[in-house]
Amino acid sequence: MFFRRTVLAGLTAVMFSPLAAFATSLPDLGGKTVVVVTENAYPPLQFVDPKSGKAIGWEYDAMNEIAKRLNFKVEYQNTSWDAMIQAVSDGQYNIGMTGITIKDDRKQKVDFSDPYMRSQQFMLVRGDEKRFTDAKSFGALSDGLIGAQPGTSPFYTAVYEILDGNEQNPRIKLFETFGATVQALKTGDVDLVLTDSVAAKGYVDSSNGGLKVVGEPLGTEDFGFIFPKGSDLVAPVNAAIADLKADGTFDALNKKWFLDYKMGQ
Numbered sequence: 308m309f310f311r312r313t314v315l316a317g318l319t320a321v322m323f324s325p326l327a328a329f330a331t332s333l334p335d336l337g338g339k340t341v342v343v344v345t346e347n348a349y350p351p352l353q354f355v356d357p358k359s360g361k362a363i364g365w366e367y368d369a370m371n372e373i374a375k376r377l378n379f380k381v382e383y384q385n386t387s388w389d390a391m392i393q394a395v396s397d398g399q400y401n402i403g404m405t406g407i408t409i410k411d412d413r414k415q416k417v418d419f420s421d422p423y424m425r426s427q428q429f430m431l432v433r434g435d436e437k438r439f440t441d442a443k444s445f446g447a448l449s450d451g452l453i454g455a456q457p458g459t460s461p462f463y464t465a466v467y468e469i470l471d472g473n474e475q476n477p478r479i480k481l482f483e484t485f486g487a488t489v490q491a492l493k494t495g496d497v498d499l500v501l502t503d504s505v506a507a508k509g510y511v512d513s514s515n516g517g518l519k520v521v522g523e524p525l526g527t528e529d530f531g532f533i534f535p536k537g538s539d540l541v542a543p544v545n546a547a548i549a550d551l552k553a554d555g556t557f558d559a560l561n562k563k564w565f566l567d568y569k570m571g572q
Contacts, residue, residue: 429503460503
């Protein structure tokens with residue numbers, strides 16, 4: 308989504324930097340409160356557990372561990388994707404997290420952390436879809452519709468890698484949230500949703516055969532946390548990210564959320 312949003316066929320899509328030297332010490336933020344905003348619509352990175360009603364996911368676990376190591380208190384808030392980057396840029400929140408792709412144009416508004424994950428976009432379709440099997444055959448399907456959020460990576464991938472480069476192409480149906488695009492796919496209002504491997508796996512695993520992935524990956528994206536420009540939190544969070552990569556914490560989170568966790572079970 309944005310240029311946002313399988314795990315090798317799963318975990319190959321997840322990026323880890325080479326094991327660097329362990330950090331000998333991390334900054335101490337003295338217990339200050341840091342407001343972190345997210346969307347809770349991007350499983351398994353962050354979503355609302357249908358059983359407990361609690362917001363959970365890979366990014367929550369990672370941010371909680373970062374807060375613990377840097378000694379700050381996290382206050383989580385929720386907003387829509389389309390409002391998030393501007394709201395963080397305006398200083399309404401200290402950090403934004405929702406599988407945000409690191410892009411040069413976004414760096415004009417916000418600062419990014421170092422990448423904490425790499426993913427690729429895949430074509431999510433209904434489980435009984437037989438009319439197309441990849442981007443080329445979908446493009447040739449004159450009445451096929453794509454659901455996307457405006458301004459996101461899937462939107463631009465749909466325009467420039469699947470369709471004809473026309474951002475007004477009526478074959479793209481716009482929705483306010485990523486969850487709404489998937490719901491439209493399930494109900495037959497659209498025929499295709501583009502999403503990264505992470506979310507694709509989450510939705511497919513929880514669909515009981517109702518959804519599947521077709522075609523080859525359409526791009527590579529690095530995810531980072533966002534901050535208001537000039538934030539003094541960037542360096543400490545980057546140090547914590549390096550620490551979490553080095554000691555295997557991110558590996559453990561990937562196993563927990565991309566291999567062990569079963570959506571909807």
